[in-house]
Amino acid sequence: MNQIISGKSKQKLIRITTVPLSLKTLLKGQSRFMSSYYEVIGISSAGKELSDVNLDEGIRVLSVEMTRKISPAKDLKSLYKLYSILKKEKPFIVHSHTPKAGIISMLAAKFAGVPFRLHTVAGLPLMEATGNKRKLLNLVEKLTYRFATNVYPNSKGLYDFIVENKFVDKTKLKVLGNGSSNGINTNYFDANLISSEQKTLLAKHLNIIPTDFVFIFVGRLVSDKGINELVKSFNELSKDYSNAKLILVGSFEEELDPLDVNTLQIINENSRILSVGFQQDVRSYFAISDCLVFPSYREGFPNVVMQAGAMGLPSIVSDINGCNEIIEDGINGIIVPVKNAQSIYDSMKRMISDSELKNSLKEKSREMIVSRYDQKVIWDAILDEYKKLENLCTK
Structure with missing residues (x-):
């Protein structure tokens, strides 16, 4: 069930990364911030860091084993498990980070009927790949963007690279704020x-x-x-x-x-x-x-x-x-x-x-x-994007 706060139901927001360390460190503090507005659920591979996210961010976490390597049998298993979770949870947004979590999340979310499927691009391993590996990674990236409703390169350079390589129509692309996935806590890094x-x-x-x-x-x-x-x-x-x-x-x-x-x-x-x-x-x-x-x-x-x-x-x-x-x-x-x-x-x-x-x-x-x-600037930009999507749900 969605959380009920002050008589109003909170929409479910699911954030997904391949490994829990990314959920713990790359998005540090963001899930707790978003919890004031949404029921946030974190999904990643199992591990101590996933338990840390539960404690540090105060959100519910679920494990879906994912590997950073190309592994068709394991990836299909991950896809089915994630699909089953999404069908049960019924989030209004699934927001993925990291390449493997991206393709699995966007496919599972599409099949599960999630209305808004967001993927943040924060680096592309394919940039250093060549030959058949590059072709395969290009295909995976294109599929990820095809099944996403919104794609957020976290830098202007990545935006340009995606457009130049024709991975997706630029109408799906947007850089939030000045870039970055989570900003920087300048009160902490001082x-x-x-x-x-x-x-x-x-x-x-x-x-x-x-x-x-x-x-x-x-x-x-x-x-x-x-x-x-x-x-x-x-x-x-x-x-x-x-x-x-x-x-x-x-x-x-x-x-x-x-x-x-x-x-x-x-x-x-x-x-x-x-x-x-x-x-x-x-x-x-x-x-x-x-x-x-x-x-x-x-x-x-x-x-x-x-x-x-x-x-x-x-x-x-x-x-x-x-x-x-x-x-x-x-x-x-x-x-x-x-x-x-x-x-x-x-x-x-x-x-x-x-x-x-x-x-x-x-x-x-x-x-x-x-x-x-500064982190607050980035968080507010992401929240504003979520709010715009939430408004589309109510129209």
Whole structure:
């Protein structure tokens, strides 16, 4: 049954991601916010993170096993289970995120008669695919959009890419606000919240001294995040600048997109590369760093770049959609060509050797994030979209 609040029934809104970590982190806080207006249900694969969503967001959660890999038998099983749930729950909106959840959710929702089927595009793995794999991924993407009623690229670059590749008619497409799926909580990502004691303890633990210049990367340690190029560039930089350090915050993924063997060897052998694994709270790591380096090959609208900016860090990013919308070259960061280790090296060298440049970029970093991507701005834009759809239901 739909919830009854003040005599009025709340419509059901179902949010779906492939893995629960996406529901927990990429949409953090949003489900709780939407619960004031709708009965929100979260669906993803089973796991501790799904239970965390139940507690953190205060919403009901259901599990449907989904795999990020192409697996027809498992995908059909997921499709049937999700269809059965949607027939029972009867939501007025199903809103999916991530590629696999997208195709399964949009198909299941169409078959179940859900009136509004929304899919947010936050990065396209197919951008790096070739040959038959690219053709298959193109087909999956087109099917996802065909069965969706509304498609929301979370950056202007993704919007243009979808239109150029003729995945769907542009009448279905819309970028909400200035982009991003969830915005950034600028009250949380604030360097002033990290005490001097916290910074001193972490720096001591990592053997970082005040004269060090610290670069940081946050994300999955995989090839398509540009880690091979970053590590190669930093390895050369560290030969020229004895005070350079690089913190890698994130986990390795050996199955889907492993790093080159040579890259792994450098990470293990270069004592100034500090691989600290996945961290639940990255703010302290940003707080002891001087510059984010994020040379990814493809993104939707990268949260990490917004987080770093909110913490007052300038960024070196690749010239891809999302990154080149958050960062303005020479204003709050430096934009480099994709897959170009020499450009990454040159930009890190500029950042470490030109304090005037670094301070100028740093000065604008937080201000630009707060004014454009504060979380409340994004949430209100999404809520406004839901309200418009809800009004269509009552006409």
